[in-house]
Amino acid sequence: MADALTGRRVAVLAADGVEQVELVQPRQALVDQGADVELVSLHDGRIQAMNGDIEPADQFTVDREVSKVGVDDYDALVVPGGTVNPDNLRSDGDAVRFVRDFVARGKPVAAICHGPWILVEADVVRGRTLTSYPSIRTDIRNAGGVVVEEEVVTDHGLTTSRNPDDLPAFCERIVREFAG
Template sequence: MAEELRGRRVAILATDGVEQVEYTQPRQAVEDAGAQVTLLSIHSGEIQAMNGDINKGDTFPVDRLVSEVSPDDFDALILPGGTVNPDGLRVNADAVRFVGDFVRSGKPVGSICHGPWTLVEADVVRGRTLTSFPSIRTDIRNAGGHVVDQEVATDNGLVTSRNPDDLPAFGAKLVEEFAEGRHPASAQA
């Protein structure tokens, strides 16, 4: 990839239990396009990634606490999945507030697999089209979102995918949408 994202600041919000490939591959995609990436979390130190729900993966150093930053500090946001990761984020008030404010700002957001759980908790899926892991689709519908079953769904800067099989398409669409920047039509009151 070229340098479509040179000068762009991308936040990845994750905690323990993040699906490793859903963190590393999107991060690599946006870094390869020139973005500066910051790993945000709800605790300092390192986060424990997983390969599936039961096999520990690598650990990754946290750059900043989500409680210490603002959506103004970043141009785009990635919410990786894993089952435990978004479940931990959606019960953290700082993470939910950050995600809600970020989406309402109109800046692009990418989320894969179980990642949309945090979007649901932040009440920012109403009227939006998303895809996700099958087990959380009812949650999205109950929160007012429209669910499709496809490799990548894009709705005014909101990019979603179903699972790790979709990562190549997800990464390419992240770069495209992040390069476009703010989507004012997606900003909610």
């Protein structure tokens, strides 16, 4: 199944403060299955990843700015977590529109840890079942979502996971969902 995603274009939407492991592992899992993966961010240049919220990790080169792409450019979307990353993303109108358009078009979207914050901002969780990092579960409920305690959940094309410990299950699921 090493080519399950050949011909698929996937956007990884991330900004400064992204949790490095939540960016690197899903991206590699997708590339390993043949996907063409691009890092989309709020600005060009590089973004600063973190190990946790206080330890700087590596920097990653941005492939495209979110203000210059659209949902038709990609087949699927991944939003990694970290506390700062999704907070930066949900403050940007272009990023919020990008996520909202993906869900509206029925294209698969995946978010892990704090990543669902932008799903809340995009108003796409109402009536859907999700999981997330515990500290944002109230936000999801207040936005009309149903929160469950599971390592990975998929509801009508929206896949979510709780934290980096769930990455093996998350990566396996997004490959399957994005191939479908």
